[in-house]
Amino acid sequence: MAVVVVTGGTRGIGFGMAKELIARGATVVICGRSGVDEAAAELGATGVVCDMTDRAQVEALWEKAAALGPVAHWVNNAGVTTSRKHLADLPVAELETVVSANLLGVMNGSAVAVRHMLAQGSGTVWNMEGFGSDGRTMPNLTAYGATKRAVTYVTDSLAKELKGTPVKAAHLSPGMVLTDLLTHDYAPEELEKTKKIFNILADKVETVTPFLAEGILKGVKNGGRVAWLTGGKIAFRFATAGFRKRDLFS
Template structure:
C-alpha cells in the first residue's frame, strides 16, 4: 500500500477515522474528508490532508475531487464512509429528512465512486473502492427508514459498480457493520436495557470497535483481497446468522 493515495469520507471521527488510521499504518497517503472542521486536526495527526465537504451536495463533491487531484494526486483507494441516520416514526418522517439521508448515504457514494473511477480508468490505476453499508441493508429498523433504504441501496450499488469497473481492474466492495461502539451507538450504551436488547441479538455478546471495522476496510483496499469484488462483508458479531435465542 506504500505511497497509494486513500481518500476516506466521514473521517473526522469514529469508523472513518479508524479507517484512515489503518490505511495510514499500511503506508497509504491519507486524505480525510468530513463536513466538520475537526477533519483538519484528524488529518494532521496522521500526516495526511483534510478537506471539508458535504457529501450530499453534488457540486461540493465534484469540486472536492478536482481539488484533491490537483493538490495531492489521484486516489487509488476510496472509502465511502460518510453517512447519517435520522430517526422518526415511519408515519411522521418528512420527505426532506428521508431525502437528506439518501442524498448523503447513497447518492454521495454513487457520485464519489463515479468521479474517482473516471480518473482511475483514464490513468490506468488499478484501484479499490470500499463502501460503508450496514447490517440494515438486510434487516430493518422501522424508525430509521431512510437509513435502511440507503444502506440497501449501497449494497446493490456496490455490486453494480463492481461489475461495471471489473474490466478496468477496479474492485468495489462494501463492509456492513452491526452494533459498533461509536457515537451513533451512544444512546444504546447509556441505557442498560437497550444494551441488553442489542447484545441479546449479538452472538459474540459485545459491541464491535471502530478498528475492527477498519481492519476489514484495509483488507478490502489491499492486494490481499485482489480476487474479491462486489461483496459485502458483515462485521456484526454473528448477528445476521442468528435466528432466535432460547
C-alpha cells in the same frame, strides 16, 4: 505509497480506518462537513471540507487527492442516520438528509472516482455497507436501512459496469460497530435492553478498523467484499455468549 480517500473520515469508523491506513504506509485524504482540520491534524492526513451531496465539491476532493499521486482507493464511508421513529412520524428534513447523504453522496463519490480512475487506468471504489444491506429490516430504521440496501445494489451494479476495465467496485462491511451512529437516539431504558445484543455482536472501532484497512490495501476482485462480521462469526458468538463476558460499555 497508496493514496486513499476516506469520506466521512473525521470520526467513528472513518477516522479509525484513516488512522490504520496511515499506520500501514498509505497517504490518506479525509473529508467531512465539519471538524476536518482538527481530525486531519491528529491523523497526519490531508483534510478537505466536502459535502458529498454536492458534485462540484466531490470533484474538488478528487483533485486534492490526485495532486498527491494516483488514487488507489476511494472509500465512500460518509453517512448519517435518523431519529428512531416510524417512517410516518419522521420529519421530512431528516428523511431527505439521510437519503441524500447515504445514497446520493455514495453515487456522487462513486461516479467521480470511477470516471477519474478509468482515466488513470487503475483504482478501487469501496462502498460502506450497514444495517439493511443484507435485506434485514427493523422498525424505526426504515429510511436508514433502505439507503444501505440501495448502496449494496449500487455497488453490485457498478461492478458490472466496470467488468473488463482496470477499475473495481467493492463492498466494505464493518458489521456492528459501537459508534454514536449505532447508539444514536436510544432512550436510556431502550438502550439498556439492547446492550445485551450489542455486547454479543458489536465491536469497538479500534477492533474492526485494522481488519478493514488491511482488506482495503490487499484488495479484492471486482464486486468482492471485505466483511468483518461474517455469518460464521455471528453463529459462534451466539453459541458462546453464555461463556464469554463482554461489556463494550464499561
